[in-house]
Amino acid sequence: MAATKTLVLGVSGSIAAYRAADIAREFMRAGYSVRVCLTDSAQKFVLPALFEGLTGNPCLVDTFEEPITGRMAHIDWARQCDAVVIAPATANTINKIAAGVGDDMLTTIALATDRPLFIAPAMNPNMYSHEATQAAIQALTERGVEFIQPVEGDVACGENGQGKLASIAEIVTFVRDHLDTPALLAGKHILITSGPTQEPIDDVRYLTNRSSGKMGSALAAAALQMGATVTVVAGPQKAPLPKGAHVIRVQTAEEMLAATKSVANPDWVIGAAAVADYRPANRIKGKMRRESNEIALELVANPDVLAEIVKHHPNALALAFAAEPDDNLEKATEKMKRKGVIGIAVNDVSNTAIGFDSDQNELTLLLQDGTRKQSGRQSKTACAKWLLTQLVELEKSRV
Numbered sequence: 346m347a348a349t350k351t352l353v354l355g356v357s358g359s360i361a362a363y364r365a366a367d368i369a370r371e372f373m374r375a376g377y378s379v380r381v382c383l384t385d386s387a388q389k390f391v392l393p394a395l396f397e398g399l400t401g402n403p404c405l406v407d408t409f410e411e412p413i414t415g416r417m418a419h420i421d422w423a424r425q426c427d428a429v430v431i432a433p434a435t436a437n438t439i440n441k442i443a444a445g446v447g448d449d450m451l452t453t454i455a456l457a458t459d460r461p462l463f464i465a466p467a468m469n470p471n472m473y474s475h476e477a478t479q480a481a482i483q484a485l486t487e488r489g490v491e492f493i494q495p496v497e498g499d500v501a502c503g504e505n506g507q508g509k510l511a512s513i514a515e516i517v518t519f520v521r522d523h524l525d526t527p528a529l530l531a532g533k534h535i536l537i538t539s540g541p542t543q544e545p546i547d548d549v550r551y552l553t554n555r556s557s558g559k560m561g562s563a564l565a566a567a568a569l570q571m572g573a574t575v576t577v578v579a580g581p582q583k584a585p586l587p588k589g590a591h592v593i594r595v596q597t598a599e600e601m602l603a604a605t606k607s608v609a610n611p612d613w614v615i616g617a618a619a620v621a622d623y624r625p626a627n628r629i630k631g632k633m634r635r636e637s638n639e640i641a642l643e644l645v646a647n648p649d650v651l652a653e654i655v656k657h658h659p660n661a662l663a664l665a666f667a668a669e670p671d672d673n674l675e676k677a678t679e680k681m682k683r684k685g686v687i688g689i690a691v692n693d694v695s696n697t698a699i700g701f702d703s704d705q706n707e708l709t710l711l712l713q714d715g716t717r718k719q720s721g722r723q724s725k726t727a728c729a730k731w732l733l734t735q736l737v738e739l740e741k742s743r744v
């Protein structure tokens with residue numbers, strides 16, 4: 346039988362701290378041993394006795410506390426766990442961890458641990474969208490910290506927006522998926538294109554599109570969790586790319602094509618980038634001046650990046666993405682055939698709840714043999730795992 350995994354559950358001073366008791370219980374039901382650490386502010390909402398009674402383990406609150414005399418608890422807990430989960434995480438605690446501050450037991454454990462760190466923020470929407478908080482989230486994501494996105498809705502202070510703690514089921518599933526994902530892609534090298542491209546008009550302007558790169562990032566993170574080696578050729582995207590992926594940054598479609606060709610022997614190629622179909626025919630040096638009321642910008646077709654990669658890496662299993670303005674799948678089917686890929690994952694970008702810049706997606710996977718599969722509406726991370734698992738099944742059935 347597999348050894349029980351241990352989690353450190355950090356609870357900080359959010360009004361959502363009361364939900365940490367259920368989070369601890371659900372992790373225990375899922376088979377984890379849970380050790381809880383409270384910040385001082387968390388103790389204004391919940392008490393150590395609650396968690397000690399629930400978990401059967403000591404609950405730490407003070408940096409200098411030593412449940413085993415002579416053993417530094419922050420180091421013991423940081424080393425003896427399989428992951429640290431902070432839920433709920435306040436703006437203060439997130440910003441402190443990003444800055445490397447360790448001025449209480451929880452932030453000291455977060456600094457000391459080399460295990461996966463999961464953070465579920467909960468706060469007022471203004472605190473969540475504050476530049477400092479977003480910069481901290483970005484910096485931590487780039488360091489490999491996994492965030493369980495807060496949801497939109499009415500928050501305790503009476504305001505509305507993104508900041509509500511994710512559901513307990515989502516937090517537990519997210520962590521379990523990360524820690525217990527079978528290594529279905531071990532030994533595989535997966536090449537992913539991600540984000541938009543920018544096609545310069547002059548030295549200060551360019552043509553681009555609304556792709557945030559979130560789907561490409563989610564695919565990269567999911568493939569890494571499933572044991573793959575991952576190379577991402579990324580356009581200038583907003584979404585951070587996961588630690589552990591080899592990232593090649595590009596700007597234009599032509600650069601994207603050259604970079605993907607430079608990647609040696611990928612087993613799979615996934616074209617999740619929103620590559621501009623056209624680019625300005627003549628890039629103007631310096632800055633185009635306003636001289637007349639009308640101008641005509643001449644455009645020329647960009648290379649079809651994915652079709653070219655398929656030709657360049659003929660042995661790789663290749664999958665395309667299609668952002669369609671409605672749920673008509675005819676255009677996507679044509680695109681799949683034109684590009685020579687095994688399948689195409691289609692999302693309906695006219696639906697603002699999914700697609701561009703959203704954390705959610707809903708994919709229809711069309712395969713060359715006419716099969717259609719639906720992911721259902723899920724987080725982009727869950728959609729990415731679903732898609733990769735479909736490809737594993739597809740590859741098995743072809744052998």
Ligand SMILES: Cc1cc2nc3c(=O)[nH]c(=O)nc-3n(C[C@H](O)[C@H](O)[C@H](O)COP(=O)(O)O)c2cc1C
Nearest residue numbers: 357358359360361384386387435436437438467468
């Ligand atoms: C009633 C009340 C509710 C609060 N809820 C939150 C919250 O949900 N999220 C948050 O970031 N801060 C919240 N705060 C502010 C934090 O408690 C405060 O920033 C504190 O310093 C956080 O400390 P900690 O990060 O060490 O737990 C709340 C404060 C009060 C008084």
